[in-house]
Amino acid sequence: MYVYDEHDHKIVEERVQQFRRQTDRFLAGELKEEEFLPLRLQNGLYVQRLAPMLRVAVPYGMLNSTQLRRIAHICRQYDKGYCHITTRQNIQFNWPQLAEVPNILAELAEVEMHAIQTSGNCIRNVTTDQFAGVAQDEIVDPRPYCEIIRQWSTCHPEFAFLPRKFKIAVSGTKEDRAAIHYHDIGLQLVKKDDGQIGFTVLVGGGLGRTPVIGSVVREFLPEKDILTYLEAIVRVYNLNGRRDNKYKARIKILVRAMGVEAFTKMVEEEWEHIRDTQTILTDKELSRAKSFFTEPDYQSFTEAETQTRLDEQAAANPAFARWLKHNISGHSVTGYRAVTLSLKETGIAPGDITDGQVETIADLADQYSFGEARTTHQQNIVLADVKATELLSLWGQLAEAGFATANIGTLTDMICCPGGDFCALANAKSIPVAEAIQREFDDLDYLYDLGNVELNISGCMNACGHHHIGHIGILGVDKKGEEFYQVQLGGSQGNDASLAKVLGPSFSRADMTGVIRKIINVYTETRTEGEEFLETYRRVGIAPFKERVYAKAD
Amino acid sequence: MQRLIKNGELINDEWTLVKDENFDLAELSQGQWALPLDMYEKAVENGSAALSRLGVILSSDQDVLALRGYLDKLPLVVINFAAFADGRSFSQARILREQLDYAGEIRAAGNYMQDQLFYLSRCGVDAFLLPEGVIVESALQSLADFSDSYQAACDEPQPLFRRRV
Numbered sequence: 001m002y003v004y005d006e007h008d009h010k011i012v013e014e015r016v017q018q019f020r021r022q023t024d025r026f027l028a029g030e031l032k033e034e035e036f037l038p039l040r041l042q043n044g045l046y047v048q049r050l051a052p053m054l055r056v057a058v059p060y061g062m063l064n065s066t067q068l069r070r071i072a073h074i075c076r077q078y079d080k081g082y083c084h085i086t087t088r089q090n091i092q093f094n095w096p097q098l099a100e101v102p103n104i105l106a107e108l109a110e111v112e113m114h115a116i117q118t119s120g121n122c123i124r125n126v127t128t129d130q131f132a133g134v135a136q137d138e139i140v141d142p143r144p145y146c147e148i149i150r151q152w153s154t155c156h157p158e159f160a161f162l163p164r165k166f167k168i169a170v171s172g173t174k175e176d177r178a179a180i181h182y183h184d185i186g187l188q189l190v191k192k193d194d195g196q197i198g199f200t201v202l203v204g205g206g207l208g209r210t211p212v213i214g215s216v217v218r219e220f221l222p223e224k225d226i227l228t229y230l231e232a233i234v235r236v237y238n239l240n241g242r243r244d245n246k247y248k249a250r251i252k253i254l255v256r257a258m259g260v261e262a263f264t265k266m267v268e269e270e271w272e273h274i275r276d277t278q279t280i281l282t283d284k285e286l287s288r289a290k291s292f293f294t295e296p297d298y299q300s301f302t303e304a305e306t307q308t309r310l311d312e313q314a315a316a317n318p319a320f321a322r323w324l325k326h327n328i329s330g331h332s333v334t335g336y337r338a339v340t341l342s343l344k345e346t347g348i349a350p351g352d353i354t355d356g357q358v359e360t361i362a363d364l365a366d367q368y369s370f371g372e373a374r375t376t377h378q379q380n381i382v383l384a385d386v387k388a389t390e391l392l393s394l395w396g397q398l399a400e401a402g403f404a405t406a407n408i409g410t411l412t413d414m415i416c417c418p419g420g421d422f423c424a425l426a427n428a429k430s431i432p433v434a435e436a437i438q439r440e441f442d443d444l445d446y447l448y449d450l451g452n453v454e455l456n457i458s459g460c461m462n463a464c465g466h467h468h469i470g471h472i473g474i475l476g477v478d479k480k481g482e483e484f485y486q487v488q489l490g491g492s493q494g495n496d497a498s499l500a501k502v503l504g505p506s507f508s509r510a511d512m513t514g515v516i517r518k519i520i521n522v523y524t525e526t527r528t529e530g531e532e533f534l535e536t537y538r539r540v541g542i543a544p545f546k547e548r549v550y551a552k553a554d
Numbered sequence: 555m556q557r558l559i560k561n562g563e564l565i566n567d568e569w570t571l572v573k574d575e576n577f578d579l580a581e582l583s584q585g586q587w588a589l590p591l592d593m594y595e596k597a598v599e600n601g602s603a604a605l606s607r608l609g610v611i612l613s614s615d616q617d618v619l620a621l622r623g624y625l626d627k628l629p630l631v632v633i634n635f636a637a638f639a640d641g642r643s644f645s646q647a648r649i650l651r652e653q654l655d656y657a658g659e660i661r662a663a664g665n666y667m668q669d670q671l672f673y674l675s676r677c678g679v680d681a682f683l684l685p686e687g688v689i690v691e692s693a694l695q696s697l698a699d700f701s702d703s704y705q706a707a708c709d710e711p712q713p714l715f716r717r718r719v
Contacts, residue, residue: 018699151704157676161641285715
């Protein structure tokens, strides 16, 4: 993974010193609340319902064991012994003290981490596929480009006061696992027949109040042009995006108002001015960035011997077999597997982990996966480079640590924002709804029979829980001061991106498990052989679900 | 009297910024004046003063390209912040310097923050009319918040990746 040099260290350290001075001025009354606000946000610090919340950047989800141990230390030293993995691969602390935040940032800087631009109206942490570099369907490893974009966007002098937040995601695989259709800019890496690498550029996707699927503004952009092209897009947005209404300020609204063609023309004209500047990438920089993401020291195995042994182990141990089937992904190197650690154990808020668990992940990463781990936007953790021969031993340790719930990709592996228990923006709590659904669907065999069902919960229309793109989406709403939940169906985040449709009037929290049960029953009763939930929904439409859920009791 | 920092030093301000819509152009007979764009255009048209004594005040919603015909004789462009969260001024300054090759003074004024000084200076702003209540020493420190940056900008045409050894 990327390693800081003296320049990176200096920039991050100077950022910490800058924020320390700003915090001091604020605490001394020299900096007004409204002026401190954007400064603290751009250093990851929100003021939440109960306490400040600090969001730390995990650039494109990559962490090493040293960083994990420092995160665990911060959980213990400055927080209440746990942290939270967000839907944009970042890590949040829920209970830091404002005056201590500069010290936390200094501790992070020592291990090459920061909280720069994890909030506020600026370019946010760039995200990608959690299986980058090991995915079997990978076209090009996206991580070197993510790092190049991270550096370009970090402390960008022109784009720190945009009309609204700005999110970029990069996908390097055939199947999109980075939700590039739902980002302000989505970048799909492509390789031409002659080997030339570039990007298909999508602009104007997003969730929130007005969910929109992004539009292609350029089919093929050569890799060297990526930074100048990004700069042109963001400049056009900075100058033309609406600033009079925060709900109409995202780039998706500008693209829609101008029309994709007019918007694209304006970007291309701006780009003509800057495409030949020094910001065009060099071969040297591309190879430097790629040099940090080379293959680790893999051992060689034959697939036959590996698989035979796994089959034997699975036959002797049904619980291990279940886990193997659901929590393990294929790997581009023979004899290796990517392992997803489930942070969706029933009774634990989705994405929450304790200091001790973070340390366990660090130890397991060292022992089994070249000292690295990844966060996922589904709020789990991945160990990406595990030898198949060591899976059984790893599984035992994961089970002990509470990470072996074999529910990845099932209904109970849900995405869930912190909701009204923590967040000041939320209309309703989301964690108790998630827990109630997990308790209702506690039979693993039944869950497996349901197949891949993505259930996403947001506590408000800001959509941190990505409810628009869940096969089943749940949105917390406020009805005259009471918490209600709207249900949506048919969303999808992948290549076949689609936005969910609202089922009908909202429900009380107590009704929610019953509603989900009815929806699932409609699916199991109407599906054809081997048909997944989303396929059934697309075939039969929303009507049968609506009928069942809103049927009057006899 | 607002204080002015230019090129990193506190200096005397020779310019008067006109905010009154009913300002009488006859007053331009002596002194150095910065005028809102429409008034400036009128003053140029009327030959109200030597161009070397006239500057322009640009608000964040105005197109910087409107200045194109004047730039070679224009000594001062004031970019005026209505609100510090309005980041259009950053792009305006950069376009002035990098695309229109403007070499005169670009001055930040209005409702911006001390904590934006460093980024503004990277975008080509070289003079700052300090907001009320700002401590000069503290502002000078903010102006030098960072000693290195990743991106190319007006202060450094080479991005860091071309400067790494």
